Amino acid sequence: xxxxxxxxxxxxxxxxxxxxxxxxxxxxxxxxxxxxxxxxxxxxxxxxxxxxxxxxxxxxxxxxxxxxxxxxxxxxxxxxxxxxxxxxxxxxxxxxxxxxxxxxxxxxxxxxxxxxxxxxxxxxxxxxxxxxxxxxxxxxxxxxxxxxxxxxxxxxxxxxxxxxxxxxxxxxxxxxxxxxxxxxxxxxxxxxxxxxxxxxxxxxxxxxxxxxxxxxxxxxxxxxxxxxxxxxxxxxxxxxxxxxxxxxxxxxxxxxxxxxxxxxxxxxxxxxxxxxxxxxxxxxxxxxxxxxxxxxxxxxxxxxxxxxxxxxxxxxxxxxxxxxxxxxxxxxxxxxxxxxxxxxxxxxxxxxxxxxxxxxxxxxxxxxxxxxxxxxxxxxxxxxxxxxxxxxxxxx
Amino acid sequence: xxxxxxxxxxxxxxxxxxxxxxxxxxxxxxxxxxxxxxxxxxxxxxxxxxxxxxxxxxxxxxxxxxxxxxxxxxxxxxxxxxxxxxxxxxxxxxxxxxxxxxxxxxxxxxxxxxxxxxxxxxxxxxxxxxxxxxxxxxxxxxxxxxxxxxxxxxxxxxxxxxxxxxxxxxxxxxxxxxxxxxxxxxxxxxxxxxxxxxxxxxxxxxxxxxxxxxxxxxxxxxxxxxxxxxxxxxxxxxxxxxxxxxxxxxxxxxxxxxxxxxxxxxxxxxxxxxxxxxxxxxxxxxxxxxxxxxxxx
Numbered sequence: 001x002x003x004x005x006x007x008x009x010x011x012x013x014x015x016x017x018x019x020x021x022x023x024x025x026x027x028x029x030x031x032x033x034x035x036x037x038x039x040x041x042x043x044x045x046x047x048x049x050x051x052x053x054x055x056x057x058x059x060x061x062x063x064x065x066x067x068x069x070x071x072x073x074x075x076x077x078x079x080x081x082x083x084x085x086x087x088x089x090x091x092x093x094x095x096x097x098x099x100x101x102x103x104x105x106x107x108x109x110x111x112x113x114x115x116x117x118x119x120x121x122x123x124x125x126x127x128x129x130x131x132x133x134x135x136x137x138x139x140x141x142x143x144x145x146x147x148x149x150x151x152x153x154x155x156x157x158x159x160x161x162x163x164x165x166x167x168x169x170x171x172x173x174x175x176x177x178x179x180x181x182x183x184x185x186x187x188x189x190x191x192x193x194x195x196x197x198x199x200x201x202x203x204x205x206x207x208x209x210x211x212x213x214x215x216x217x218x219x220x221x222x223x224x225x226x227x228x229x230x231x232x233x234x235x236x237x238x239x240x241x242x243x244x245x246x247x248x249x250x251x252x253x254x255x256x257x258x259x260x261x262x263x264x265x266x267x268x269x270x271x272x273x274x275x276x277x278x279x280x281x282x283x284x285x286x287x288x289x290x291x292x293x294x295x296x297x298x299x300x301x302x303x304x305x306x307x308x309x310x311x312x313x314x315x316x317x318x319x320x321x322x323x324x325x326x327x328x329x330x331x332x333x334x335x336x337x338x339x340x341x342x343x344x345x346x347x348x349x350x351x352x353x354x355x356x357x358x359x360x361x362x363x364x365x366x367x368x369x370x371x372x373x374x375x376x377x378x379x380x381x382x383x384x385x386x387x388x389x390x391x392x393x394x395x396x
Numbered sequence: 397x398x399x400x401x402x403x404x405x406x407x408x409x410x411x412x413x414x415x416x417x418x419x420x421x422x423x424x425x426x427x428x429x430x431x432x433x434x435x436x437x438x439x440x441x442x443x444x445x446x447x448x449x450x451x452x453x454x455x456x457x458x459x460x461x462x463x464x465x466x467x468x469x470x471x472x473x474x475x476x477x478x479x480x481x482x483x484x485x486x487x488x489x490x491x492x493x494x495x496x497x498x499x500x501x502x503x504x505x506x507x508x509x510x511x512x513x514x515x516x517x518x519x520x521x522x523x524x525x526x527x528x529x530x531x532x533x534x535x536x537x538x539x540x541x542x543x544x545x546x547x548x549x550x551x552x553x554x555x556x557x558x559x560x561x562x563x564x565x566x567x568x569x570x571x572x573x574x575x576x577x578x579x580x581x582x583x584x585x586x587x588x589x590x591x592x593x594x595x596x597x598x599x600x601x602x603x604x605x606x607x608x609x610x611x612x613x614x615x616x617x618x619x620x621x622x623x624x625x626x627x628x629x630x631x632x633x634x635x636x637x638x639x640x641x642x643x644x645x646x647x648x649x650x651x652x653x654x655x656x657x658x659x660x661x662x663x664x665x666x667x668x669x670x671x672x673x674x675x676x677x678x679x680x681x682x683x684x685x686x687x688x689x690x691x692x693x
Contacts, residue, residue, distance in 0.1 A: 276459075279571065279590055285458040286467040286476070329575035336583020337574070343591050355588050359595035366556075366599060370607040373549070374615075376534035381616040 030075075031065045043079065055118045068117070084117070086110045096188030105142075113138050130187070133170060135180040136161055143181075160246035177212070184208050184245075200245070203229060205238040219302035226302075235267070242301075251301070257290040264295040271295075274340040291326070298322055298339065427635050428657040430628040433497075438625050440490045441557070442675050447483035449601050449682050451476045456594050457689040484568055491561050514544045514645060517555070523548035542640040549611055560600045567593040598686070605683035609676060621676065626668030627660035 032052050034040060040049040055061055066072055071082035086108070087094030094110075102109045114120050115129045115138075123130045129138045136158065142148050144158025161167045161181070169178035184200060191198035199208040206229060210217025220226040220239075228236030242263050243249075249256040261284070265272025275281050275295070283292040296304075298314055305312035313322045319335035327334065341349050343356040430438070454463035454476060467473055502510035509515035525541070527548050532538035546554070567589040570577040574586055613621045617638075624630045636643045646652045660668075 282455050282458040283473050283477075286454060286464060286473040327575055331575065331578055333581070333583055334575050334578035334586075337578075337586040338584060341584070341587040343587075349584075349587070351584060352587050352591060356591050356595070359592060359599075363595060363599040363602070367602055367607070370549075370603070370611075373531075374607055374610050376531070378610065378615055380534045380536070385616045 050118045057121075058119050059122050060117060060120060083108065086117070093188045100188065100190045101192055102190060112142070130182075132176050132180050133174060135182055136167065136170065139181040155246070157246040160244075164246060164248040165250050166248060179212060183212070202234065202238055203232070205240055209239045216302050219300075222305075223300070223303040224306060225304055237267070254290045257294055258284075260296075261294045268295075271340055274342045277341070277343065278339055280339065293326060293339070297326070424659070425632040426629045426657050426659050427632060427652075428628055428655045429624050429630055429635075432628065435625060435628050437490060437494060439671075440486060444483040444487040444490070445600075445604065446675060446678050446682075448480060448487065449597075449605075450678070451480040451483070452594075452597050453601070453682060453686060453689075455480075456598065457686075460685075460689050460692065462685055481572065484565070487561065488565060491565070514642065515546075517546055517551055519548070519551055519555075523551060543638065544641040544645075545639060547639070553608055553612075556600070556603060560596055563596050564593055564600065567596070601682060601686055605679040605686075609679060613672075613676060621669070621672045623660070623665065623668050623672070626672055627664050629657055629660045631659075 032050060035048060035050045036052050038049045038051070040047065042048050060068070068084045068088075069081055070085075070088075071078070085094075090110075097103060097109050102112070105112060111117065113130060121128045125131060126133070128134065140158035140161075143154065144156065146156055148154075149156040162171060166179040169175040170180055186199055191201075193200040193202070195201060196203070198204065206217055206220055206226060210220075217226075221230065225236050225238075229238055242260055243251075249259075261275070261281075262272070265275070276285075280293045284290070284294065300313050305315075307314045307316070309315060310317065312318065320330055320332060323330040323335050323337075338349070341352055343349060343352040346353040454460075454466050455473075457463050458467075467476055470476060470479075498510060501507040511518055512520075522544065526543065529538055529541035530548075533540045570581065570586065570589045571593065578586065612618065612625075624634075630638075632643075646655070
């Protein structure tokens with residue numbers, strides 16, 4: 001026998017036996033005779049109390065204290081027993097954490113997410129800290145911490161996530177299938193997005209998002225962007241380039257429609273400039289009017305194809321249908337409108353170039369002539385007026 | 397400064413008499429320059445023009461802070477576009493009414509002086525001579541030209557607005573009803589429509605809010621505002637000063653009595669001041685915003 005007996009313990013065991021609730025008498029009852037006292041603290045004032053009830057209903061409740069606290073063999077025990085090694089049972093998970101970005105996070109990274117090991121419940125239990133609906137809060141306890149985010153150069157992602165479409169679905173709607181942190185980052189072996197093994201590594205993102213968004217990913221893989229990524233082009237956009245990683249907005253929302261055109265424009269600069277010259281953009285920029293065409297309204301969002309591809313929404317044969325989505329009555333002549341016309345480019349758009357040139361010449365010549373006319377007139381009139389006044393003064 | 401020509405001293409002696417308002421005791425005669433209908437036309441014209449400019453500029457410079465704030469304040473672009481189209485319809489209506497009057501008077505009633513002659517808006521050789529003479533007078537090289545009913549810069553204002561309404565109106569309606577106009581026009585004409593619409597609109601805004609304001613209202617002889625477009629009346633003294641050719645022609649034709657009218661009532665003067673200054677201030681504010689947007693790039 002490793003434990004020592006006290007008279008009080010005997011009574012307790014007897015009581016449990018009498019009540020008929022007892023199982024095989026555990027040695028932990030001996031530990032709990034001290035640690036069951038809710039006010040028990042160690043020399044540094046840290047609580048070392050264990051709630052017997054919660055412990056026994058926890059997932060570890062069938063274990064003996066000494067199964068984990070292996071360095072304790074009897075009483076009195078050392079003031080500082082050896083730290084518990086979760087890895088002795090959870091070897092795979094511990095190995096994962098050991099190779100993850102959290103390896104050096106704290107002395108015991110397990111507790112950081114799973115909480116007090118004496119109260120851990122199954123992750124399918126809504127009380128679990130790693131129950132899907134609770135995961136953002138668990139991660140957010142560090143990743144929603146401004147100071148911590150600053151210290152490790154991380155974006156303060158918790159707030160962004162909460163306001164995102166995923167955060168809304170999970171937190172507000174209680175959708176278990178909505179993406180939580182671990183859906184994209186994994187749980188134990190969380191790797192930096194720079195690691196090619198990471199599900200958040202650039203080239204892996206379509207697959208990661210596609211594990212839920214299967215249909216969208218299929219479209220994306222058919223599109224020019226998906227093909228480029230698959231071919232190893234590091235510049236081609238993946239999901240997060242347009243949707244962002246954490247602050248993902250509802251794609252039909254005004255916010256998203258306002259923010260994403262410049263994102264396409266950050267690569268397609270010339271198209272963005274010419275788009276900015278058009279009525280579509282002028283209306284769109286003003287806000288509150290989100291219906292005007294943004295890039296993907298014409299080019300599609302996921303299966304973007306070049307105009308030379310007959311399946312493309314902007315292929316010549318499909319333009320009447322594409323423009324007709326907004327412009328009822330669009331016909332073959334209407335779709336000759338150039339949504340990316342460049343009035344500054346004589347070679348590409350000669351007619352438009354000369355019209356703009358004419359209008360500019362008209363504007364500058366009329367204004368220049370009349371500016372001169374008006375200034376001379378003003379000066380002359382004032383001169384005349386002053387002269388007239390002084391003359392009038394003399395006569396008076 | 398060259399020696400002033402003989403006509404100038406005559407001008408000088410009369411200039412100090414041109415005070416802003418003659419003392420009420422003097423029984424001065426007043427002449428009607430603009431009919432009530434013409435004054436209403438100008439009223440509708442400048443009210444809708446201010447509306448079109450105020451709603452068109454945020455579109456043209458839609459990236460600027462003031463444009464976005466304005467759009468937010470009035471309820472988004474939907475509201476701006478609605479107001480823009482509303483003003484456009486009213487102005488179109490006014491334009492058509494004016495056109496109808498011109499055609500009725502000129503063609504059907506055979507009224508002389510609508511299409512040609514001293515009272516016509518159509519330019520003639522005297523306007524060209526007046527333009528050069530006016531420049532000579534600016535430089536002190538000659539006498540001030542004597543103007544007829546409409547001086548050359550007033551005719552320019554008229555035709556600039558006329559041409560502007562046709563061009564801006566047509567390009568605007570082409571964009572408004574793009575699929576319909578695309579039945580007759582090639583698609584690239586819709587690209588051209590926006591370029592033309594915005595450039596011509598800018599020209600109109602810059603011209604009206606700087607050149608027209610100064611020429612007609614803010615120059616020393618009229619400062620701070622020429623009220624005749626609001627009251628319709630001007631004193632005999634002003635009339636003779638500003639348009640001596642018309643004044644003496646009317647006297648010689650014996651038609652001066654036809655246009656003699658009473659002095660503008662005080663309420664009309666005050667009303668005109670409020671409306672006129674409001675319009676000028678709004679116009680100048682829009683001019684500043686336009687120029688600032690140009691400077692900002």
